[in-house]
Amino acid sequence: MSDFIAATERGLLERHGLSDFESLWDVQLDAVDEPNTGRGGWSSVFRLELEGAGFYLKRQSNYLTRTLHRPFGEPSFSREFRNILRYSTLGIPALQAVYYGERNIKGERRAILLTRALDSWTDLDTLLQQWSTLSAHQRLAILQACGQLARTLHAAGQVHGCFYPKHIFLRARSGAYVAQLIDLEKTRPALFGWRDRVKDIEPLLRRSPQWNEAEVRELLATYLQASVGSAQVDTWWQRLGKRSRHKETR
Template identity: 40%
Template sequence: MLYIPRAWQKTLADLGLDSCQGWLDHQLELVDEPNHGHGGYSEVGYIGLDRESNSAGLYVKRQRNYSMRTWRHPLKGVPSFRQEFDNIRRLDSYGIKTIEVVCYAETKTRRGREAVLVTEALADYVSMDRLNEGEYGEADYSALVEQIATAVLALHATGYRHPCLYPKHIFIGCGEVRFIDLETVRPHHGFSRLWRKDLEVLLRRSSQRFRQHRRLFVETYLGAGATAEEVDKLLALLDRRAAKKAKR
């Protein structure tokens, strides 16, 4: 399996990176410790390209025998990066901003099933957990909270949820919100208890200032038609869940 968007085909071909093996053989500067789990191996590296056709920082994820079970593949599973790749394309079809795929490749070698997912770095964005909140006045910060709530609502409106909706996986920049780390994205089947988990995770992991604006976040998420009673009910539920998690 090989996917390369048209805009990147010539650049990757010139570099010998238009195949799965090309990426597997490429020397990478790892950005974190490799992960051993799911019966396999996974790593993330970074390369910078400065070429006439394409200039960008790229994150390169490589894995071997690192699988996730899905309802379509309940026994052998699929590479977790294929799951992420599929989720990126699925959310893109709904207009949800995520990350730009440069290449997805998958192959079988003597070492097992190997997969590579290459994406563009979000160079002009910053994650919520690294946001310099001191640069925001009250009005601007309230607008940011509303923007994030609207983006999360749009994600849930697709029928999908992000079980790892941590601040480090939400990026702000260029007047928009983008989501990353999408391999765990899955349907919520309309069950409110599932999408509420996303909200609880986000609020519990967010900064003190963001939590102080949690009422505004919930009001925006529920929409203008929500009553004060409905807002209070959801806030109380989220606070109870957060308190229960804190005791563990």
């Protein structure tokens, strides 16, 4: 795979001498958290700022994901990068890739993924912590944005696999909210109809205890493009509740 550089950011990276794998690997930055270890290697995330623009630089070594299609493994960033491109092609709102590259150096498999930081966006986890202080209009707009994001995702034939509040980012716009996704490594095609979709949405509701039944029904109404009191929303409320109870008893 040849290196990828987004055309919109190439000039910026070149001005700072960061348009190739080696320079991005060697640049000294502070990690935003402790590196992930395991899978025989490590993976770490760094914050990069260039001319007022924020980025996240992710570097990993021998941090591999093994699948049936790639039994010998591939860098986990490789899978996430492919999914970022897939989301863009399918019109699913998600984070933007700026650079991707891989190197095999004396048996060490290195990978770099650089993405734009979502500095003007707020993750749903943070908004949930503020839920009681938000206006009724704000709460409804957030629920509708999440429902629309799930609808767009599933209409494109994809399931996210980690559809959690911390992976959904929102921004207020013209009295409403828009939403997008991060952390696409576990994305896959939806193969099992409504069961896959229920499995994708249920963790979001389980991790959003601030939402009452009426609010969840508002989200589902947007997702299904149906009225809040419709039989469709009733059916999905029951399906999601059944899966939640099953997860709780495991």
